[in-house]
Amino acid sequence: MGKSMIGSAPDKIAEAAALLKAAGGRCVVLTGAGISVASGIPAFRGSQGLWDRYDPFVYAEIGSFRRQPEKSWEMLVEMLQVIEKAVPNPAHKALAELEKRGLVERIITQNVDSLHQAAGSRRVIEFHGSNRDLVCLDCAYRWAGFELSQASELPPRCPECGSILKPDVVFFGEAIPPTALEEATRAAENARLMLVVGTSANVYPAADMPKLTKRAGGRVLEINLEKTPLTGPVADLTIFRPADEVLPLLLEML
């Protein structure tokens, strides 16, 4: 069963390196907010700045966006300011390097900050969409590669129909894009190793991904700061250390 005692960190990292090598390139990574905290992006949960002032279940909920998009944009402007300033941290960079070396096949991320791509990862499934693009809910218009500085007015409006645009991210009350869900499910089922980084694994369907790997006979390696529902029953190995510390060390051992 799962080994989740604190143990000595170097031993655990060596064990993690062995798991990664044994996966023979068939490692799929699942990341969440925890990996981007070291880049200055606050997680939804836990009381940090932005989310103290804006309840995400109000400001990032699709029904309230449809009713009062201006209100959601108060939060979005502040969030985009944070995201646009953020740069990849050593955890993002280590994952990109693992992909380059053929040790990581895909990254499934719940983050909408594009930091994996900024670090050089190419095969990224964005489970919750991305803030890079804006979409119009009333017509098919899409603004790719949006930055706040490009907006002549805020909130930004659709040049075709005048409606207020929405970031192409999955708001509360919206479904995961079906293509992302299918690809992620297939990747998780085919993985020999699922590496879970910085996610409490309690938001579905992302939370199912490690279980799919496990059920198909794969292993699960977890790097989180605290115990999660995966720790013990699902994870074969858990390392309770920051990802921006563990992943570069892991890379050195390979």
Ligand SMILES: [Zn+2]
């Ligand atoms: Zn429109």
